[in-house]
Amino acid sequence: RLRLMYYDALKSRVKAVKQRKQQEQEARALLDSLDVCQHIASVYLPIHADIEAEAHQYYNLPGGRGSCKSSFASLEIVNGIMKDTTGHSNAIVFRLVAGTMRESVFSQISWAIDTLGVGHLWRGTVSPMRYEYIPTGAQIIFRGLDNTSKLKSIKPKKGTFRFIWFEEFSELPGPNFTRNVLQSVMRGQGSKFVVFRTFNPPISKNNWANLLVQEPDERALTRSTDYTMIPPEWLGEAFLYEAERLKKLNPKA
Secondary structure, eight states: OHHHHHHHHHHHHHHHHHHHHHHHHHHHHHHHHOOGGGGSOGGGHHHHHHHHTTOOSEEEEEBOTTSOHHHHHHHHHHHHHHHOTTSOEEEEEEESOGGGSTTTHHHHHHHHHHHTTOGGGEEEEETTEEEEETTTTEEEEEEESSOGGGGGGOOOSSSEEEEEEEETGGGSSOHHHHHHHHHHHHTTOOSOOEEEEEEOOOSOTTSHHHHHTTSOOTTEEEOOBOGGGSOHHHHOHHHHHHHHHHHHHOTTO
């Protein structure tokens, strides 16, 4: 009986290894044919090239509704993780309030995965909230910043957080707060990382987030966008009508 149990366990392990190798082969074949650029608005293509060249570490993306800034960040994260066949590139996504994440950034990453046609290669859970790239085990972890005491214990299964995304960056308490968050998750990370800061610019030019992205920083690239820079067919007639109507009523909105 023990011998049978041993052989059954061995067969299961062999089967699992074969399945994993098959998934890795499928993933490599898919990556060879995958063109993320066709899903990225042309205004963001120079930033995509900049990320590929590892020219900067911080990408400040202030933009209004319909600017596709969050779509761009989510596509870059999913694509970047898949391109690292070692599984050492992970991501962590932040918003101020944890309770808002499922319907915002979690859904946004889900959209990016579906848009790239790679849903069968990812596994998502909401408790804990994360996505896992099945072929390598790389993770996308989601955390709210309404309880920062737990940040120091956050680590991926293997590797480092190659991508760090602050969504609605301007909602955070201030520059010292965000600096402390980065220090908590980047300890021992090395120099290869990408930080996305996406937010709808507050009306006040003196808002801390508006001021921060204007500060000279050779490590950072800032690009302001709005819905007029996005292909109209991506946004739809209803959105464009409302956006134009609002612009006439309140140009600062």
